[in-house]
Amino acid sequence: SVEDACNYSGEDSDxxxxxxxxxxxxxxxxxxxxxxxxxxxxxxxxxxxxxxxEFWGVKIDxxxxxxxxxxxxxxxxxxxxxxxxxxxxxxxxKSTQQLAEVLYKKLGIWSESSKKTKTxxxxxxxxxxxxxxxxxxxxxxxxYRGLTKLQSTxxxxxxxxxxxxxxxxxxxxxxxxxxxxxxxxxxxxxxNIPIRTELGAEIRKAFIAPKGKK
Numbered sequence: 001s002v003e004d005a006c007n008y009s010g011e012d013s014d015x016x017x018x019x020x021x022x023x024x025x026x027x028x029x030x031x032x033x034x035x036x037x038x039x040x041x042x043x044x045x046x047x048x049x050x051x052x053x054e055f056w057g058v059k060i061d062x063x064x065x066x067x068x069x070x071x072x073x074x075x076x077x078x079x080x081x082x083x084x085x086x087x088x089x090x091x092x093x094k095s096t097q098q099l100a101e102v103l104y105k106k107l108g109i110w111s112e113s114s115k116k117t118k119t120x121x122x123x124x125x126x127x128x129x130x131x132x133x134x135x136x137x138x139x140x141x142x143x144y145r146g147l148t149k150l151q152s153t154x155x156x157x158x159x160x161x162x163x164x165x166x167x168x169x170x171x172x173x174x175x176x177x178x179x180x181x182x183x184x185x186x187x188x189x190x191x192n193i194p195i196r197t198e199l200g201a202e203i204r205k206a207f208i209a210p211k212g213k214k
Contacts, residue, residue, distance in 0.1 A: 083140050161187075
């Protein structure tokens with residue numbers, strides 16, 4: 001509602017001003033010209049640029065993502081069948097407890113370096129990586145996890161985040177979140193889309209420019 005939006009934005013402005021009155025004198029007290037130069041001539045002008053980038057958003061090719069999602073789903077289902085066949089029993093691959101039961105008890109895959117948790121031996125990807133040469137099922141599980149993660153994080157999630165007003169995805173660029181000072185992106189995170197894998201490179205093709213733009 002307009003009333004809620006008014007209170008929300010009003011509080012944002014009020015608190016920002018209060019923080020400004022606290023932090024600016026502290027910044028000036030440091031007596032370091034570099035700090036003031038960084039703040040006034042780099043960080044503050046960047047706010048407007050980031051706000052503009054957030055407002056315009058990124059154009060997404062939904063049809064391309066939908067088609068790609070269909071192909072990936074076929075791969076996922078194929079991997080599920082192969083994994084279950086190697087396991088010799090039908091089970092929920094996404095269940096860590098059921099997976100541990102199959103790998104460590106039924107198939108007897110074991111390593112002294114396997115990490116133990118409160119509920120048993122870990123089935124985290126880091127632990128499975130150490131066992132990938134011990135049984136062909138491990139490589140298939142790792143591949144399955146990689147595909148399902150990309151499917152849920154990007155192929156299924158991105159189309160749902162497209163604005164109905166302009167058909168674009170609007171991420172948030174965080175200027176002061178990371179300890180290294182670099183920008184980060186959230187809701188959704190558009191900076192971590194993998195590029196080393198073939199599928200990751202394909203997902204990146206879904207980010208397009210409108211006609212007449214690059």
